[in-house]
Amino acid sequence: MKKYFTLSIDLLGSETKLKDILTGLNQSLLRNLNYKFRLYGHAEEIKKIIHNFKRLSEVSEIINCESYISMDDKPSDILNKKNSSMFLAIKSVSEKSSDAVLSFGNTGALMSLSLLNIKTLKGIKRPAIASIWPNIKGESIVLDLGANTKLDPRYLIDNSILGSSLASILFKIKNPSIGLLNVGAEEYKGKDELKAASDTLKDFSKNHYLNYYGFIEGNDISMGKTNVVVTDGFTGNISLKTAEGTAKLFQSHLNDAFKSSILTKIGYFLASLAIRSVKDRLDPRVHNCGIMVGLNSLAVKCHGQSEYRGVSYAADIIYSLLENNVNDKIQHYVDDIQNKLVE
Amino acid sequence: MKKYFTLSIDLLGSETKLKDILTGLNQSLLRNLNYKFRLYGHAEEIKKIIHNFKRLSEVSEIINCESYISMDDKPSDILNKKNSSMFLAIKSVSEKSSDAVLSFGNTGALMSLSLLNIKTLKGIKRPAIASIWPNIKGESIVLDLGANTKLDPRYLIDNSILGSSLASILFKIKNPSIGLLNVGAEEYKGKDELKAASDTLKDFSKNHYLNYYGFIEGNDISMGKTNVVVTDGFTGNISLKTAEGTAKLFQSHLNDAFKSSILTKIGYFLASLAIRSVKDRLDPRVHNCGIMVGLNSLAVKCHGQSEYRGVSYAADIIYSLLENNVNDKIQHYVDDIQNKLVE
Numbered sequence: 001m002k003k004y005f006t007l008s009i010d011l012l013g014s015e016t017k018l019k020d021i022l023t024g025l026n027q028s029l030l031r032n033l034n035y036k037f038r039l040y041g042h043a044e045e046i047k048k049i050i051h052n053f054k055r056l057s058e059v060s061e062i063i064n065c066e067s068y069i070s071m072d073d074k075p076s077d078i079l080n081k082k083n084s085s086m087f088l089a090i091k092s093v094s095e096k097s098s099d100a101v102l103s104f105g106n107t108g109a110l111m112s113l114s115l116l117n118i119k120t121l122k123g124i125k126r127p128a129i130a131s132i133w134p135n136i137k138g139e140s141i142v143l144d145l146g147a148n149t150k151l152d153p154r155y156l157i158d159n160s161i162l163g164s165s166l167a168s169i170l171f172k173i174k175n176p177s178i179g180l181l182n183v184g185a186e187e188y189k190g191k192d193e194l195k196a197a198s199d200t201l202k203d204f205s206k207n208h209y210l211n212y213y214g215f216i217e218g219n220d221i222s223m224g225k226t227n228v229v230v231t232d233g234f235t236g237n238i239s240l241k242t243a244e245g246t247a248k249l250f251q252s253h254l255n256d257a258f259k260s261s262i263l264t265k266i267g268y269f270l271a272s273l274a275i276r277s278v279k280d281r282l283d284p285r286v287h288n289c290g291i292m293v294g295l296n297s298l299a300v301k302c303h304g305q306s307e308y309r310g311v312s313y314a315a316d317i318i319y320s321l322l323e324n325n326v327n328d329k330i331q332h333y334v335d336d337i338q339n340k341l342v343e
Numbered sequence: 344m345k346k347y348f349t350l351s352i353d354l355l356g357s358e359t360k361l362k363d364i365l366t367g368l369n370q371s372l373l374r375n376l377n378y379k380f381r382l383y384g385h386a387e388e389i390k391k392i393i394h395n396f397k398r399l400s401e402v403s404e405i406i407n408c409e410s411y412i413s414m415d416d417k418p419s420d421i422l423n424k425k426n427s428s429m430f431l432a433i434k435s436v437s438e439k440s441s442d443a444v445l446s447f448g449n450t451g452a453l454m455s456l457s458l459l460n461i462k463t464l465k466g467i468k469r470p471a472i473a474s475i476w477p478n479i480k481g482e483s484i485v486l487d488l489g490a491n492t493k494l495d496p497r498y499l500i501d502n503s504i505l506g507s508s509l510a511s512i513l514f515k516i517k518n519p520s521i522g523l524l525n526v527g528a529e530e531y532k533g534k535d536e537l538k539a540a541s542d543t544l545k546d547f548s549k550n551h552y553l554n555y556y557g558f559i560e561g562n563d564i565s566m567g568k569t570n571v572v573v574t575d576g577f578t579g580n581i582s583l584k585t586a587e588g589t590a591k592l593f594q595s596h597l598n599d600a601f602k603s604s605i606l607t608k609i610g611y612f613l614a615s616l617a618i619r620s621v622k623d624r625l626d627p628r629v630h631n632c633g634i635m636v637g638l639n640s641l642a643v644k645c646h647g648q649s650e651y652r653g654v655s656y657a658a659d660i661i662y663s664l665l666e667n668n669v670n671d672k673i674q675h676y677v678d679d680i681q682n683k684l685v686e
Contacts, residue, residue: 072529074529074531075531108527108532134592135592136591136592136595146526149526149533149534181581182581183489183492183576183577183580183581184451186415186417188417188418189451190492190577191492191577217580217581217584218580218581218582218583218584218585218586218587218588219584219585219587219588219591220584220588221585221588222585222588222589222591222592223588223591223592231581233526234526234533234534234578235577235578235581237526237560237561238524238525238526238560238561238574238578238581238582239561239581239582239585240561241560241561241562241563242561242562242564242565242582242585242586242589243561243585243586243588243589244561244562245561245562245563245564245565245566245586246565246585246586246589246590246593247589247593248479248562248565248566249477249478249479249565249566250589250590250593252479
């Protein structure tokens with residue numbers, strides 16, 4: 001087994017505070033002793049903060065970067081910034097100096113630079129962004145959340161394979177159920193591309209390659225109807241962000257409600273721990289980490305306004321995926337299905 | 344001005360209780376004195392309940408129906424059920440015996456039967472389902488929520504015109520701002536159909552036909568970035584249902600949290616009124632009413648599991664739209680833009 005796992009972190013180009021990132025990494029390091037980090041950012045600023053974290057200093061290498069990719073950079077700009085913190089962090093992975101890359105910056109840039117440098121697994125056409133979505137029963141894997149906005153049966157099937165692998169590793173279950181997101185559960189509803197993908201997935205399911213449930217609707221995600229929710233990157237992205245907005249709206253209304261009278265203020269005080277825990281459980285700043293699957297190495301994108309808890313949560317997940325050899329397992333899974341299809 | 348407004352209600356084919364529907368209508372009648380109702384359902388059962396509501400009995404005509412359209416009926420079945428409560432309720436509108444139709448049943452059926460019998464306004468190709476979505480600043484109009492799953496620039500532009508008319512009437516504002524739902528706010532992001540619609544809307548906006556804001560993202564809906572949110576019926580349906588699921592998840596976590604200890608139980612008791620109000624404000628059973636716009640008369644679809652508050656809320660909105668002559672105004676708006684385009 002590999003002794004250490006090295007994570008390259010792109011520290012620039014987002015609104016996440018450097019202190020939050022380092023605090024989060026330090027917390028994760030306490031739980032995941034065999035972590036090493038490569039920190040891509042402003043060396044002077046990193047040094048000012050990192051000396052507060054003794055163990056973190058010992059296992060981290062700082063790589064000074066002046067240039068970074070901003071949220072507004074266009075695709076053409078991104079490719080030209082060869083010295084940006086994001087580009088160098090990704091390069092360290094493609095050159096095998098590290099095992100995975102974590103960024104808080106421009107998602108499209110992380111996607112296209114990873115695709116170009118880390119490349120996809122054999123048999124996978126396009127990577128997808130997957131996320132762990134809280135639901136009423138626990139958690140599910142939802143993908144694609146924006147890597148690829150084209151609706152195409154082939155991509156939906158790839159996403160089913162990738163999501164199923166990820167769920168089986170992260171949730172430690174054997175045959176994760178897969179739902180295809182649609183405007184109704186009935187077979188005759190929705191777009192042709194979805195019906196075509198559904199037919200293929202039914203065949204796969206009949207032959208026990210995958211455990212396909214059928215079409216599911218938007219509300220089924222939070223109800224935890226299936227372990228994996230598959231959709232295209234356009235629908236998935238809007239769906240994820242709508243859920244984030246709804247959670248924020250709920251929190252804001254709740255805050256206002258509790259301020260409305262002395263009684264509710266006392267009520268809030270008494271119940272504050274419980275309310276805090278609900279907010280944390282659904283806070284996108286804590287939970288929003290997009291795992292880019294289907295690449296030869298892991299690339300993870302965290303919310304652009306992450307808190308230290310979100311950083312440590314993401315670092316924990318990456319560690320667990322590396323420890324479980326996620327890419328080898330996914331490749332094995334993909335090969336296995338493809339061999340079965342050839343037979 | 345018209346003296347009475349008659350609403351035809353399809354009482355069958357959903358999980359909403361008859362008692363909830365009649366209670367809701369009765370409540371709305373107290374506020375909207377010039378309402379009349381045509382009730383399509385099982386006459387015997389209606390009579391058993393309605394005698395509790397004196398005024399409601401006086402202004403209601405009961406039409407006995409044995410047949411109904413179920414949630415699982417396929418498009419072909421729907422057209423054949425000429426004696427179903429939904430079909431007869433819609434027919435009463437197309438025959439001018441009533442001004443609008445309200446149903447709690449099969450959305451697709453209500454859509455296709457209305458399209459066939461009530462027909463679209465001149466200049467509008469396909470109707471859309473619009474909903475009033477709560478946001479942090481108040482409310483916005485979101486459409487299409489599932490009438491038409493095809494992504495086409497023409498439909499997106501029609502939806503912008505319809506949504507803008509609806510928002511100006513319901514929210515009493517002059518130039519409602521319109522956002523086009525996309526995976527990013529940047530101009531180069533998203534699908535070609537969206538970019539084409541956006542270019543046309545920009546032209547419209549430059550000429551003051553409409554007030555187009557630009558692309559918005561999923562989280563902007565709940566943040567109230569624009570008065571109107573325009574999307575295709577596929578994305579809108581999944582987005583709406585995802586938001587519903589998230590709200591339910593939040594409520595469920597909150598309920599669990601408050602049960603966790605004696606202190607939180609007391610806290611809940613003290614804050615219960617405030618919490619109730621937040622729940623109500625975001626409860627899809629109260630708020631989920633889909634207004635089918637672009638037809639010659641109003642057709643409204645309520646949540647299949649509505650409560651009496653949801654029914655009275657929907658009846659209030661319908662009354663307000665009828666009183667404000669919504670369809671004449673929309674037609675005027677559409678004609679106006681088309682005349683400007685010809686000039």
